[in-house]
Amino acid sequence: MNALSLPRAVVAGVGHYLPERVVENAEFEQRLDTTDDWIRSRTGIERRHFAADGQTTSDLAARAAQAALADAGLAADDIDAIIVATSTPDLTFPSAATMVQSALGLTHGFAFDIQAVCAGFVYALSTANALIASGQARRILVIGAETFSRILDWTDRGTCVLFGDGAGALVLEAADDTDRGILAVDLNSDGRHRDILYVDGGVSTQSTGHLRMEGREVFRHAVEKLAATAHAALGKAGLGAEDVDWIVPHQANLRIIRATAQRMGVGMDRVVVTVQDHGNTSAASIPLALSVAKARGQIRPGQIVVTEAIGGGLAWGSVVLRW
Template sequence: MTIRAQVAGVGHYLPERIVPNAEFEQTLDTSDEWIRTRSGIERRHFAADGETTSDLASRAAQAALADAGLVAADIDALIVATSTPDLTFPSAATMVQAKLGMQAGFAFDVQAVCAGFVYALTNANALITSGTVRRVMVIGAETFSRILDWEDRATCVLFGDGAGALILEAQEAAGSSDDRGILAVDLHSDGRYRDLLYVDGGVSTNSIGHLRMEGKEVFRHAVSKLAATAEAALGKAGLDASDIDWVVPHQANIRIIAGTAKKLGLPMEKVVVTVQDHGNTSAASIPLALSVANSEGKFKPGDLVITEAIGGGLAWGAVALRW
């Protein structure tokens, strides 16, 4: 028998404030049509003053626990994928742990920008399949509104805040590609491309920075790398693109999402798209999309789901899992 990390529950949380594209027309040389045409984004959510990444993460975690019929004490480990933690330290994950009343187990953050949730899922899968823990809560949470340059119309209109959570638990399985749970993962990074997407400040440089992005170059890398990593994860599981029921991609840009689907030979009907409502929520985008799609009844037990993401680093990767 094989131990698989199976999905036990999902949940998400979005801040109350909804920011439509039209709001940016008041301060920037932009328009709703310009933003929609280039990104597919129609609106996004921004955290309220005083509302932190760990606040969003905790609300998503509570929703996932409710979905799974579990309580915080049932969780052995908690991983938060984020590039916008509340503080330099301690980790946002330990803050979430405290807010949930989880007094046992352990918690830590993973930072791989928009690919963070894929990296966190990979860590959670390893913890479970190694026998270290039985249940892991994996959260992607961001308050990217805190690091945006409001005078840069090429970037500030693209990002939003939110959180999504997924609970994985160990279950015995046959060890075949028909098993439910995570079947394979594929991770990559290449630091030569760090200047394509980064924040120009931080603790070690003793400065407060803003997000900077070379959009055209990121797009050029994204489609080919995302399709390749998805195919690699499928190959490791003994599957191919024809087996996919759903793609849940990082919600960065509708053109990247559509371009990747085309490269995989998949119709958009098999792709979960939430970018129009959330914008790019970085590490939160995949778990947000998973939770929204699940709440809409899109997934059924046994569906093959591929998640893939690329972000600053550059860092990218994919996870093949059976729902």
């Protein structure tokens, strides 16, 4: 069967939402042994957004979804499925995706969550791509949304300054006989490394827990694995680093972003960076960055975009698409 005979998952619209509260680095100086200069020099982060009291992950996700629908010129009734990538859902169950479905007034189709921490959006894109290619859905809202501020240890300067809250969304739709859309996917995980990035609580341990991280180990694995997965996905698409117009990486740390780009042989002038304004928003960071990059006029139709991310698990992967 010719590849063009299968429907391609094409980006029809993109949007994001950030909570109103902006937290500058200086705010942490009042409670921690840290400074704005220390945070900037080690992470590139200058500020982040925190959700308001009572504001939930599904609230953020629904706002991002509405923005993506508006960008696509579509109504909620045009959507067949909703996938939300999150590690911080409102409740143990039901899924945040079903709450977004309700908030949008959608009563048909199906909705579910995916949990792969910071790699969640890449996993969600891969799943949506498979659903479209197999004919299970024609239009899918793929959302990354997090409220990581709820699981931070405010006494740990090595982690609490890194994360922020937010949501980003894409509308993927089936298109025939096109060279646009998702071209290749590469997914990986290795549970042997779970202790370097995890939350020390959960339902079966009967506690919420806090995020714990061994920063140096995460950095080492991130640079190696992100470059490798991006090259693997490009190879599957029959492309090389020289064909890439934009890398849109998981926005965890500017040093990781720079080191990964260098290992890939891609200049920083071809890398979308938003970490300075949002911090690490986990599964939300890639769709947030895609939405911001489109609004800036960076990403344009026909360009080759590579997204790559790594998170707790360890879980990592990449997606290559033609915008």
